[in-house]
Amino acid sequence: MGVRDEQKAATREKVLVAARDLFNDVGYEETTIRAIAERAGVSVGSVFTTFASKAEVLSHVMTHRLDELYAEFDRVIPVLRGSTTDRLCSIFAIHYAFETRRVKLFLAHIAASYNPSNEAGVTPYGRNPRLSQMLVDVLAEGVRKGEVRADLDLNLLVDTLKAAYAWNYRMAAAAGGDLPAAEMSAAMDRQIAVIAEGWKPR
Amino acid sequence: MSFVSVNIEQGAETPVKLTRRALAKQRTRERVLAAARRLFSERGYEGATIRDIAQAAGMSTGAVFASFADKSELFEEILTADYEVIYAQMTQAARTAKTVDEALLGLFGVAYSFHVEQLPLLRASISVSWTRSEAAERRARNDLKHIFKLIGVALQRAVDEGQLKKDIDAKLLAEIVWDVYVANYRRAVYDGWSVEALLARLSDQLKVIFAGARA
Structure with missing residues (x-):
């Protein structure tokens, strides 16, 4: 795995954990991609390059x-x-x-x-x-x-x-x-x- | 275990002579309902706001709220109207059938035929059923009793006619039958199954469910 791929996998993991917690605690409808990015400590753009x-x-x-x-x-x-x-x-x-x-x-x-x-x-x-x-x-x-x-x-x-x-x-x-x-x-x-x-x- | 609301026993409304104002109000309601039906189908329940619906109906949000207390009331009214359309047919289909399998395939066949024609709205109603408010949930559960009554009547008749054993747990069987009926919609939504395919699967599932209950 190259550095880029490793970074991508790490971002992915962080996003999934942040989203899991927010969806469960705050609610799915109430949670924005921005909130997920903030909690995961990544940029909104990087969430969108990983997920549609x-x-x-x-x-x-x-x-x-x-x-x-x-x-x-x-x-x-x-x-x-x-x-x-x-x-x-x-x-x-x-x-x-x-x-x-x-x-x-x-x-x-x-x-x-x-x-x-x-x-x-x-x-x-x-x-x-x-x-x-x-x-x-x-x-x-x-x-x-x-x-x-x-x-x-x-x-x-x-x-x-x-x-x-x-x-x-x-x-x-x-x-x-x-x-x-x-x-x-x-x-x-x-x-x-x-x-x-x-x-x-x- | 519902995903739809039925509200069958509203009681016959006494015919009244509509005033011009009442007629205008009625027309407003119908315009709102038509616009809402379209937007819920396109965007889902959460995705369609009262503001969008008002705009699509060509009126103010205030005018929408004059007819409906909130979005959930509006949505439920659409589902109720649909169920009133098919409930009589479902009853009829169950009544004229010779066996319990035929009765259930008949009544759910009516529902499949109706809902597969307007899958997006069905999807919205299933989707809402998993996350709606407690009050909406109570109303829907109360209303669903009518469908369970139809299933119960079909099972009881099968017991009386000696198709099913006397000691069956009818409530439990009805639950499982309902579960497979609803779960099959996934095949229509994601795999494009036709009404015939859904009914063929349901028929096989009924054989599995009743295998231990046949007299």
């Missing part, structure tokens, strides 16, 4: 955060115990616990992802290939262990589970962002149990 828009900054903040989470998952997944259902419940519970640490940030990300006026570079809410893969792997393991029927479309099961997972955050939105992660996990556990009833071998 505020919406894109938010998308990058979210993927950046998920990198941390999935690094942790790489450690956790091999030691997850219990049935297929238990493991799925654990994976979602960890996600809820992680995202509710900065719930306003997360809700802003969802809102921005649906905003009709948003610019290019925005990650759609719900498109999360690493989570999908993790869930497919757990279900495939369940098939091998005889806990999940072998004739099912696992991607379709994952799609349905993820929809329930994603929209349970509406509980947090409805509570004005102030909701313990455990309440969402509990709702998710019940939803998983209902869907699991259908994939049991009979």
